[in-house]
Structure formats: structure tokens, C-alpha cells
Amino acid sequence: MSNLGLLRRKLEREKNARREAERLLEEKSLEVYHANQQLLELAEQNRTIIESAAEGIITYDQEGAVRSANRSALRIFGLSLINGVYLNELFELTTAASYGLLFPEESNSTVRGGSVAEFDGHLPVEIKGLRNGETFQTEVAVGRSAFGQVTLFTAVVRDLTRRKKMEARLRQSQTMESVGQLAAGIAHEINTPIQFVGNNIHFLRGAFDDIGKLLDLYDQLTSAVREGHDPAELVDEIDRQVEVADLSFLRDEFPAAIEQSLEGIDRVAVIVRAMKEFSQSPSEVESAFDVNRAIENAVAMSASVFREVAAIQTSLDESIPTVLCMGSSLNQAFLNVLTNAIEAVSNHGEPGEGRIVISTKLNNVNQAIDVCFQDNGPGIPDEIQHRIFDPFFTTKDVGQGMGQGLSLVYDVVVNKHGGAVSVTSPPLCGTTIVLSIPLKPAELPVRREHADAVGRF
Amino acid sequence: MSNLGLLRRKLEREKNARREAERLLEEKSLEVYHANQQLLELAEQNRTIIESAAEGIITYDQEGAVRSANRSALRIFGLSLINGVYLNELFELTTAASYGLLFPEESNSTVRGGSVAEFDGHLPVEIKGLRNGETFQTEVAVGRSAFGQVTLFTAVVRDLTRRKKMEARLRQSQTMESVGQLAAGIAHEINTPIQFVGNNIHFLRGAFDDIGKLLDLYDQLTSAVREGHDPAELVDEIDRQVEVADLSFLRDEFPAAIEQSLEGIDRVAVIVRAMKEFSQSPSEVESAFDVNRAIENAVAMSASVFREVAAIQTSLDESIPTVLCMGSSLNQAFLNVLTNAIEAVSNHGEPGEGRIVISTKLNNVNQAIDVCFQDNGPGIPDEIQHRIFDPFFTTKDVGQGMGQGLSLVYDVVVNKHGGAVSVTSPPLCGTTIVLSIPLKPAELPVRREHADAVGRF
């Protein structure tokens, strides 16, 4: 019976052990259930955030097949269903390089847990997206995650359409802005000669009236003489009239008034011609362009603005050839650089101390014409030199007027003409900006966007 | 012994059952481990996406204390640590209403699982954010999640600084754009009278030379007569000279040339004055403003543009008082509406068929001056009427010139002057735009942004 008792005790222990194991399993199961619930909720919360993000977020596998996408991605690509679609239906992947951008190698930066989407190592890239058969500009940041054997990529896609449109709109707007900004000055510049030409013509009218009366008397005199009448009384009247009209004064002043008027009219004509040449409706067609004449126009246009501010000197090499280019946009570029220089010296120097020198010369090395704008303003601090071509950069509050528009200069010279822009501003030595315009339109490289090209300065 | 065998069998079964339970538990544990790993990876992936999002994402509790935030949120609010910070340190929450925006009630839309962040029900709102003690514009979309007893809110925060800056920059740019766009036309408009005034003055110079010679002869004649010499020869010479110079022609033409010149100078002066008044450097200071004169200026400015395109009529109520306002920005608004009207009729009608009527009248009800622009262009389709005041809206491709700038009109009239803009465009009846300018500067409501106010049309 001891054996029996022993067995019964063992059996009891086994039963209890089994029950304990079962209890532990159910405990574990419940724990698991709750843990899963929480993780699912977290995942769902994240999913909701991702779903509501304005940026498109897609994941895709190594074959480039999309595995998931959020609402914004559908909107951005104009699709109602995106899973299973291949990347080349979403992006213009004409080159292996552009394709490669979407499949970054594992980055070397810290990867926690060995399987984490890693964005830090990969800067956003600009890729053309496809929507309803049309391309549009996107900015894509790609990350890579490994789930066991499966590698997934996550791309955060930003639609740059609106921004690009805004930038284009702004660029367009800026094209006309400088002329508009100068309008008051131009009006003033025209107004002054117009005033005195008007005064002179009024003077001429009065003078002619007097002279007309005199001519009438003289006519009577010749008639009297011819007919043998006594002219004495007429001569007296003529003398009186000569005195009244102050004929000698009139005869002295008349040519002066005429010359002054012609000079005034000429001044107006110069400005008007400059304005006209500046404001030709912008055409992208290239034609022969006289750089020196354009500089003279720019100076004429901004004459009234700078007269009290700065002495302006031109040193134009008359032997330089014309260049084949888009003239009206170059006109704008010159004017923008000039008005910036004027502003630089006016904001910082004593009145009359400002000095601006514009020179042109042939650069044989580059087969280009270098247009050099030097001012003795305060210069541009090193730390912002690389930003002055940013479309939104300004050192002043918005609304304070001129001084922007250098992004247009960059766009025109570098993007449109394949030229170069350089800025040097040694401390206390003002600023020198050189625009280098190629003599012949170069085979332009792929149109560079500003962000990519900043490194050149 | 049967009893003993029985017990041994039972014991064996219990042992096996226990081992099975133990095996199941370890199986479960491992399964759990892997499931958790996957969920953690997923959560981590989501976290990484959220972390790399350009939008700030913060979660906070019902007390408004921040629980978590992504990198962009730190950047947007200029903080290096954000957890535990309260919402009123991140946003300008001056009113209960603005505070309430960040704590939306549970929405009625489907909530999966009972605990999901829900964004659909809540549209993004614009709230002023705080960064380094300064305010900036943000757009915030708030969602609500319940975890058991805990309610968490998730806010997706977009920094609108750049966009607002871009819009302001564009608005500023557009202010000057219309004048710039008209510059070529204005130059042409000025050039013609300047040409013939120049010609006339040249004519006057020649005429005066001839007359001068004659006057010399006459002077000799009077001397001869006075001194009793024989004047016959002189008279002959005078007669010859009168004939050579065609004195009668000169005396006829001289006044005509003078009058024509004065007229030309006057035309130039009118345009220049208009240009000057238009281009006064924009000032936000209010002063007395003659609406009729501004309309005349706008018509003068755009004269050369519309002459071949449209007949323009003004019907100005001369009895309307001046208004206290920011004149230069209203000038711009008038010009923008006018150039839009010109464009409407020029793009769509036969040359010469276009007709634009501008009228002013006192609106006693609103204590405002109504400026009404009517054109017989093609009208604006219903579906885009509400968008024409959008700063980026255009029915044309970017680069095609004028026709935008209505956002400036809205900004100037509604935001800056507390006035109203209305557009009516019945099918086939052209477009009528009425700008209503209050006689006195109203107590302006909180500056309305475009998006909020679209509903008014």
C-alpha cells in the first residue's frame, strides 16, 4: 500500500503540475492577446496618421511592386488602386540611375534592431512622377526595411506641382516686377523734360504772337515804302513794338528754347526706347543681342533712382560681338543686378558716396561676354552669399521694395543660357557680380534646379 | 496489482498531458515572440515614417500635455525637447475657441475597433504657432484616440511660414507686375507724341531761322527808312526772302505746330502722371483718394493696350466724395480688374467688338463707393468663379502674360479696406465685377485669409 500511496501522491503532483502549466498557458495567451491589441492599436494609430498625412507614402518590394499606399499617394498619382502597380507606372524611370534612386543600398548609419526603415542616410531626390499620362515633379525620400528575407522600401512622396507652379508664377511675376518698381522713377524722369518742353513751347507760342504782330507791321512798312507813302509813323510803331516784345531777347531765347526742347524730347525718347526694349513681351526665341546697348538701357531706366544715390560709370568694350540669346530676359537680369547694386549703396553709404561700375568684356577662355557689376556697398556676408539666389531669400521684410529678383538672374543666366554667375564680396570691399553670357547658345545640360546648383558658389 | 497498473497508466497520462501543455506553452511563447517582433518592426517602420515626415506630428493628453512628437515637430516649434510641454506653449491659444480646436469631440464617423485616431471628421484648422517667442502660421489636423480610459489626441502640424511668405512675396510681386506688363504699351503710347513733338520743334527751328533772316532785313529796312536811305533794294530783297521762306505758310503752320506739340506734350504728361500716381511706393497710410481720377488713370495707363481691342467707356459720378484709403493699392486693384476685362474681350471677341464700361456711384446703403467693371467678354464659367481670387489660379498656362492678379484685388478690397468684391457672369452676358470701397475705413475684422472667405462669393 505504500507503493499505492506513493503513486497516488505522484499522480496528484502531476495533475497539479499539468493544471499549473495549463493555467500558465492561458495566462500567457491572455497576456499575448492584450499585448497584441495594444500593438495593433498603436499600429492602427500610426496607420491613421500615415493615412492622413499630406505626403504620399508607399511601400514596395525589391521587384518594384507596390505593397501598400496611403490616401495621399492615391491622390498624388491619380489612382484609385495602387497595390501591385509597378514603380515605372508611377515614376518616369527612363534611366538606370533614376531607377536606382528608388532602391537605395543599405545605409551605414545605425540600424536599430537590424530591420528598421532608415531614412537619414538618403536625402530626398527629385523624380518626375506620372499622373494620368502626364509628368509632374515629385520629391521622394526612400527608406529600406528588412523583414527576415523580405526587403521592403518605403517612399515618402511629395507632390511639388503646386510649389513648382508657385515658383514659376513668382518668376514670371518677378520678370515684370522690376520695371513696375521703376515706373515711378521713370515717370518722374520723363515728367521733368516734359514740363520744361511744355513751358518752352508755351514761350514759343507767345513769342511767335509778338513776332507775328511785328511781321504784320513790317509788311505794312514794305508796302508803304513800295508805294511811296511816308513810313515814319510805321517805323515809330515798329520801334515801339520791338521794344514792347523785347525782340532781341526773343531772338536770343528762341533758339535756346528750341534746343532745350529738343534735348528734353531726346531725353524722353531715350527713356521710352529703353522702356520699350525692356518690356517687349518676353519671348524665348533667341536673337542677336547687343549687350552694351542693354546695359545703357538699364542705366537709362534706373537713372532717376540712382542719380541722388550713386555715381554710375560704364566701361563698355565696344568691340564685343552680339550674342544669340533671349534678349528680354537678359535685360531683366541686368536691371535686377543693377537695382540691387543701387540699393546696396543707397542703404548703406552717405548720399553721393555710392559708386557703381559696369563693364563688359570678351572672355576668350570661356567664349563668353562677362558683364561685371561692382559696387562700393557694404558687401554680402559670407554666411548668406549662397542664399541670395533663393527665390524667397531677402534680407529685408517683405514689402520693402526692391532688392530681390536675384533668383531670376540665376535662372536666366545659368538655366536659360548655360552661363555662369559669380559673386565675390571681400570684407569692406563691396560686391562684384559677374554674369557670364556664352557667345553661342550652348547645348544646355539637363535644366538644373536651384537647389542642385548651389554648390557651385 | 490491477489498481497499481491503473494508477501507473493514469500517472503516465498525466505526465504526458503535462508535457504537452508545457510544449504548447513554449510553442505559444515562441509564436508570441515572433509576432511581437513583427509588430514591433511594423511599429518601428511606422515610427520611422512618422519620424521622417515633413509634417510635425504630436500626441497629447486631455490636459494638453505633449506625450510624443516627431523630429519635424521639434524643428517646427524650435524645441529640442517637447514631451511634457503644454499646448499653450506651442500655440497661441488666446480664446477658448482656439483651445477647443485642439480637443475635438468624438466624431460620428466610423470608428474601427473603438479606439482609432479619427481625422476624417475634423478638417485642418489654421492656428498661430509659437516658436522662440514669435508667432507663425500653422495648419493643424487633430485626431482623437481612446486607449481604454486614456484619450490621446494626435495633431498633424504643417508650418505655413514658407507658404505664407511665398504668398506675401507673390502678392508684393504682383503689385508691381501689372505696371511692368503695361510698360511696353506705355512706352509706345508716349513714343508717338514724342516723335511728332520732336518733328514739330525741328520744323520750328527751321522756320525761326528763316524768320530770323527776315527780321534782320526788316531791321535794316527800318534803319534805312529812319536814316533816309533808299529802301527799294532792301524791299526787293525782303520780297524775295518772304517768297523763299514761304512766310505765309510758316505763319499758318507755326501755330498749328505749336498747338500740336502742346497737345502731344499734354498726352505724354497725362500718361506720365497716371504712371506716377500708380507707382507711388506703396504706403499703408490712408489718405483722401479720388476714385474717379484713379479710374481715369487706369484707363490712361492701359490706353495703348485696349485701343485696338475694345471701346472703353466711363460713366463716373462726379459727385462722389473722396475716400480715406490706401490709394496706391486701390490703383493696382483697378488696373488689375481693367486689364483682366481687356484680356477677356481681346482673347475672345472680334477686334473692335470689345466693349468695357466702368462706372462709379455712391452706394448709400453700404456707405461705400461701388466701382463697376462690365465687359462683353465670354464670361467666367460657374465652376471656376469661386477660384478666380486664388493667388495661383489661372485659366492659362504660366508665362502667357496678364490676366492673373485678381487675388490682389481681393486682398486689397476685402482684407485691406473691409470692402466687398462681387462677380456676376450670366451665361453669354460677359462679366461684371463690382468693387465696393467703404467711405470710411471700417473697424476691420480679424484679417481674413483667402481660404476662410471664399464662401462669400
Next chain:
Amino acid sequence: MKGIVFTELIGMVEATLGDEVADRVICGANTATDGAYTSVGTYDYQELISLVEQLACETGQPEAALVQSFGEYLFQRFLAMFPQFFDGVDSSISFLPTIEDRVHVEVRKLYPDAELPTFACKLANDGTLVLEYQSKRPFADLAEGLIHASVRHFQDDVSLVRHNLGDQDGTQARFELTPTLNQPNDTVASACQT
């Protein structure tokens, strides 16, 4: 089939007929597991049928009756082991609908893969609860036993009618619990319509 059904069946045989009968049943059934069951395990339902067959041999009772009795026994055990499911419930007509809505929900938390029968319930206009049992396994008898025990436990004044459905093989059946007294029963209606 979840191990708890096996452990409880053996427990019932041991308790009512003694360890020796239980041992003979297990040995006679000659199943793969040889009678070693853990409640948290999952086993082939054919083993349960084999055990019942052996039990029928031992007792001379029909299998259906045995399975029904087991159902009644199981109800009592559930009552003891999971009192929380019976809290605030006062009749079969309010209890039975909660099998789908509450009991199975909790079971699935512990055993997400459990293949549970469905108990679709519908309250007819005359107050009759119509319950449709559907399973991959032929245990309508077990369901009947459970329902019987429930009716007895709550002391319901109802008549229970069973209609076999489908292949008539015990995998599908309709149970009708019709109140025998004309009592308006609001709580029933509300419990079943949710």
C-alpha cells in the same frame, strides 16, 4: 477540438463510473494520445467519438444519450469554472445568445485558432428563441445537453424542440425554446436583438 472537452469527459466518467471504467474506456478507445489530454491542447474530434463508443460499450447506453448527458455535465462544470458568464443572466433565452457574443469572444482571445461551432439565435415574435447550431463536427447532441442543462439551471418555463437540419448528421440543428407561460419578457428581447 479543444482538450477541455476530453479532460472533462474523462473527469465525468471517473467521477460517475470510477477510475477503472475510465481506464477501460481510454484503453479500449485506443486513441493516438492514449488518454493523455491537456485542456489547452487541441485534439482530433474522432478521439472523442471513439471514447464515447467505448463508453457506450461499457454502459450499454446509446451514444446520443451519453453525449447529451455529457453536455449536461459540461454545463455544470462551466457554471463552476466560469461563473462570470452567468452573472446577471436569469434565463436560457437571455443566456444562450451570449454564447456567440461573449463566451466565444473570450475563448478566441485565448485560442485564436479554435474552431468553434456557431449558435445563431433569433427571437421570434411569439417570444420563441430559435437557435441554429452549426459545426464542422457532429455534436448537436452535446449542444442539446448543454441547452437542456441551461433550461434546468435557470428553471425556465419553456419547451425545447430540436429539428435536425442539413445532412441530418448532427452537424446542423435548429433548437426552439418556446415559453410555455405567457410572460412578457423584455430582457430577453433586448438581450437577443443586440
Next chain:
Amino acid sequence: MKGIVFTELIGMVEATLGDEVADRVICGANTATDGAYTSVGTYDYQELISLVEQLACETGQPEAALVQSFGEYLFQRFLAMFPQFFDGVDSSISFLPTIEDRVHVEVRKLYPDAELPTFACKLANDGTLVLEYQSKRPFADLAEGLIHASVRHFQDDVSLVRHNLGDQDGTQARFELTPTLNQPNDTVASACQT
């Protein structure tokens, strides 16, 4: 302490001394669980000490020696139950460092809350493996038994020296495995330096 230690101890006693001794040890120890252990459970380590005390009474052997023997037994059991940990390992000096790096990692996958001892290992320039045992519980003897068994299993030519550390209460000890033959052992070095 994980239940497997308890089930294996009782298994050893049953196997070597018979069920009756095991039963007396369990009954004599008079623990809360009364000898009902499941390997997946977690139990107070004092119960193990009580069981060892009773075993010492039964056998007349010192407790330390018994625990060391149990350690050696446990090593053999692990060898049988978890062969994957011994694959491609050919010496204690290459095996022992894997306890922290591989064995405990796997244990934690199954039992995230397990309170495991640490086995910090360091390979000295002369080829000696220095292993520091540290635990909340005083089972340096168990560790020693395991290490002994390992040395025997791999037929290592090493001498084993133990230094008790800290409170000298068996919770902390340094074990030094010094090769007794002058054999260059590349695999050892690489196994330990990772």
C-alpha cells in the same frame, strides 16, 4: 527559478535513488507546491534549497556536493534536450561563452521575465577562460557542476579553479579554465572575443 530545474532535480532523484526516496524528499521538504512542478512554471528558489536539504538528510552527502552532482546531471539533460546549442562546438572554452550569447537569448525569447544568472567570460592572454558567475541566488555550486560536466563532455585538457567572490555565499564566483597542454587554440580566441 524556472520549473525545469525542479522537474529535473526530482527526475534525477527518481532515476538514481528511486521513487520512494524522491517521494520522501518531496514530502520532507514540505514546500508550498508539494512537489507539483511544471517546467514552464516559475517557483521560489527556496523550495529547491529545501529539496536539497532533504536529499542531504536522505543520502548523508553534503548539500554542495549534491548540487554539483545535480549540475552535472543537468548538463547531460540539456545535451539531450537542446542538442542545437552544442552543434559545432568542441570545447568548454568555446562553449561556455555561448551561454550568455546564445542560450540565454533563446531562453528569454520563451520567458522574457526569466531571471537568469550572468556568465561573464573573458579569455586571458595565456588562453585561460575566466568566467564570472553572478546570480541573485546562491547556486555557484550548480554552475560548477555544469562546468565540470562540460569539461568532461568535451574532454578538455584544462584545470578548473573556482574562487568565491563577494559575500562568499554562492551568489558570485570566478571560474578559471586553464589549458594544461600548450596548444594554440584559435577557435577559442575567436569564440570568446565576439
